[in-house]
Structure formats: C-alpha cells, structure tokens
Amino acid sequence: MIEPSFYSPVVAITLAGIATYASRALGAYLSGKVGTQSPVIDWITCVTYALLAGLVVRMIWMPIGALAATPDWMRFTAAGTGLAVFALTRKNVGLGVLGGSLMLIALTWQTF
Amino acid sequence: MAEMAYTGAPLMAIVLAVGFINARLLPLAVSLLPHMRRPGVATWKYYGVAMLIAATSWVGTMRRLPDLRQDQRLHYLTGYGLALYLSCPFATVVGYYVAGQVPQPITLALVFLNPLYFMLLFLFDLHNAAKVLSLAFGAVLGPLLYQFAPDWSLIATGLLGGTAAWWIGRSSWVRRAQHSWFKKEAGHD
Numbered sequence: 001m002i003e004p005s006f007y008s009p010v011v012a013i014t015l016a017g018i019a020t021y022a023s024r025a026l027g028a029y030l031s032g033k034v035g036t037q038s039p040v041i042d043w044i045t046c047v048t049y050a051l052l053a054g055l056v057v058r059m060i061w062m063p064i065g066a067l068a069a070t071p072d073w074m075r076f077t078a079a080g081t082g083l084a085v086f087a088l089t090r091k092n093v094g095l096g097v098l099g100g101s102l103m104l105i106a107l108t109w110q111t112f
Numbered sequence: 113m114a115e116m117a118y119t120g121a122p123l124m125a126i127v128l129a130v131g132f133i134n135a136r137l138l139p140l141a142v143s144l145l146p147h148m149r150r151p152g153v154a155t156w157k158y159y160g161v162a163m164l165i166a167a168t169s170w171v172g173t174m175r176r177l178p179d180l181r182q183d184q185r186l187h188y189l190t191g192y193g194l195a196l197y198l199s200c201p202f203a204t205v206v207g208y209y210v211a212g213q214v215p216q217p218i219t220l221a222l223v224f225l226n227p228l229y230f231m232l233l234f235l236f237d238l239h240n241a242a243k244v245l246s247l248a249f250g251a252v253l254g255p256l257l258y259q260f261a262p263d264w265s266l267i268a269t270g271l272l273g274g275t276a277a278w279w280i281g282r283s284s285w286v287r288r289a290q291h292s293w294f295k296k297e298a299g300h301d
Contacts (some may be wrong), residue, residue, distance in 0.1 A: 012126055019131035021163055027141025028162035030154070036146045039282075045174075046278035047142040049246035051270025052167055054233065054254020059227035061255055065258060066216075067223050075224070082228050086235065093232045100228045100230065101221040108217040 070108060078104035136266050140170045147177055148185035162187060164193025168226075171233040241289070242281025249273030 034040050060071065060079050082100025089095045141162050149158070173189045211219050238244050250273040257265040257272075262275055280286060 008212040012123060014125045015123065016130040019127045020134045020137070023133055023134045023136075024162040024165055025139045025159055025164075027138045028145055028158045031142045031145035031158070034142075034146055034151065038146075040203065041143060041146055041276045042281075043275065044139050046242055046246040046281070047274030048139045048143050048170065049234075049243055050250030050253070050273030050277060051231075051266050052171065053250030054165065054257075054266055054269035054273070056227055056230050056234065057251045057254045058258060060231070062258065063223075063227075065223065066211075066220055070220060072196040078224060079228065079231065082232065083261075086232050089234055093174070093229065093236070096232045097228045099223060101194040101225060104224050105217045105221045108220055109215075112214040112220065 070104075070112070074104065074107040077107060133263070136270070137165065139270060140165050140167070143188070144170055144173060148182070148189065150182055150186075153186065157186065159208070161190050161193065164189060165195060166193070168230060168233070169193040170194055170231065175236050179247055240281075241286050243275050245277035245280055246274050249277050 060075055063070075063075070067075065078100045081103035082096045085099030086096030087094065144165060145158055148161075165248055169189065169192050173185070173193065176188060177185060207222065210222075234247055250269055253269040253273045254265065257268050261268065
C-alpha cells in the first residue's frame, strides 16, 4: 500500500482521470459490437434514460452545495415554472430555463 | 475524490472509487456511439470522442440524432462535447469569483440552471413509449434507491427502471397504443 504522503495530487488526479475514461473506453469498445438495430441498444438506451432521470430528480429534490439550503417547495415551484414555460413556448429550452431560474430568484429573494 | 485525498485515503482506493462511480458512463457510451459509426472512419476517433460523453452531451446529442445525417453525428458530438468541456473550467473560475459578489439568489439560480436545462432536454421528445416509461421509472427509483444505497443507486436505478421500461415497451399492446397515437397526431397536421 502506498502511503498518502508518497503520492502527489498530480498523480492522484491523473490516475483518477484514467479511471474516469476507462468506462467510456470500454463503452466505445462494446458499442462496436452492436448495431443500432439491435434490441440490446434499445435496452441500454432505456437504462441510460432511467439512470439520468434518476440523477436529474435527485439534483432538484436532494441537491448538494448551495441549493441544499433552499426549501424543497421553492425548487419544485421553480422547476414547475420552467416546465410550464417550456410547454407554453413550443418547447423552447432557453425560455424554460430562464423562466425557472427567474422563479427561483423571486422565491429566494426575501429569505436568502 | 478530493475529499478522499484530503483525508489521506490510499491512492488505490481513490482510483478504484472513481472508476466504479464512473461505471455509470458506460451505458452512455454504448448507447450513443453506434448511432455514429460508419465504415471508413478510424476507430481511434470513437475512442477519442468517447471522452466527451457525459450526461448533458449524451442527452443533447440524442435529441438531435434524427435531424442529423449519419456522417454529421460524430462532428456534432465532438463540437458539443468540446464546447461543454472547454467552457467548464472558465465558468468554474467565473463562478468562484462571482459567488461572493452577487446576491445569494442569483448564485442559487445559476447553480439551478444545470438540472433545469438537463430536465428540459429530456422532455423535448416524448414520442417513444419506452423512453417515457424509462424517464418515469428512473425519476421514481432514483431518489428511492438513494435512501438505501447512495453509491450504487444510479446504476441500480438505470438497470431496474430501464429494463422494466424496455420490457413493457416491447409488449404488443404498448406498440399498438403508440402506433394509433402516432396516426392520430399525424391526422391533426
């Protein structure tokens, strides 16, 4: 076992970077083994959608960092406003994001 | 990772932890890259562009796939992914200095941009029943499984929710319902 004092942050970051890339490289390798028409791709796409949907709900409902200090209802209302603007503007992502952010500013203005 | 290094965790433990946490990037690469594979394109290019695949670039590129020709997709992901990667350190530095200078509500809104943008990208196209089910199952399972196994919850959410959605989406009644709904919508136009 390497003692912590023997490794520099640069080595730790480099190795961690390689570890981060490893799963993508493996993904690139495996992606060459299946075609777009394969049901395996449909399945993995579904897995990815579910995984990322879980992530986005967690980012809104159970955020880390500065947002964690805001009450749930404020984040839900802001997200709901973004959704409503998005739906009413023929799916304009920019306006939806703007609407949701402005709502969060309005809600947090007095208390934060 | 930074916390582990700070508290003096062994190097090997840090590298393994980072590797396992990023196992969630594997399905992203596997599901996106086949859409851009073409004969005659050097293999290393796929490995190179795989480095740019992350949550946002995955959703953003998946959304544009139907509008792009096969030979344009690799370029699209490269440009989109690089734009995200290159703007990230810049935005981090700006954010670091801006955080103390502007009112807290502005800071909060800037932090909230990411999940908001991410959420709306998903909801852009909801024509596919299996995709809608995947998103719904994932949205429910994500926070739920996080209570039991925080480290594995995302992979577990994807595998459980995605497999269930894929299975239901394959069944004949979902296909029939989706088909008739499409016809109805086409009739409106």
